[in-house]
Amino acid sequence: MAELVKITNDNLGTVQIWGFHGECSVRDVAAALEKIAAGLKGDSHTIHVMSGTHGYCGVGQVGAVATREQRFAEEDRALAHPVTADNKAIAVAVHDFNTNKLPAPDYVSAAMAKLNKDIRNIVAETPGIPTFLLAYCCSAGTKLRW
Structure with a gap:
């Protein structure tokens, strides 16, 4: 079960x-x-979904919304209808930031x-203040269990 975390x-x-913590x-x-x-709150929000990999996933997951073979399907996008606290629609943009093999030996730094x-680049090209969701496992790090 994934835990959503603000980074x-x-x-x-x-x-x-x-x-996310976890898959x-x-x-x-x-x-x-x-x-x-x-x-x-307010108008003109876009949540940018960054799908990809950090390069060292133990289960080989590339992203929740994209794999090497397919992109985030329209029917998957339809699962969410995000609106602000004041009921304004929010645009969702999906970016396949990294779905290929990363350069070795330091996958983490490359990702x-x-x-x-x-x-x-997205911040520079987007009006307003964009929000990002890193949509791949452990994108907020792994959660230590004691």
Whole structure:
């Protein structure tokens, strides 16, 4: 079961980045879109779903909303109808930030460099304050169990 986690600080007017502890499914992503949206207010919001991999998934998962063979299907997108706290519609954009093999030997650095570059480009090209959901397992790190 995936646990949704806000990765960034709660600073008003800054980009929000959310991710998961544990494996996530398309349904987890749809539920996350609804939860994130409920915390937003106003018009012109877009949640950017970053589907891909951090490069070292123990179960080989590439992303909850995309695999190497297929993209996030329209019927999967229909699972979520995110609206803000004040009932404004939110656009959802899906980005396959990394669904290929990563350069060795440091998969983690390669994935993070690509993710950071892609997020910066989206922020620079998107009006308003975009929100990001990292839709792949352990995108918020692994949760320690004692």
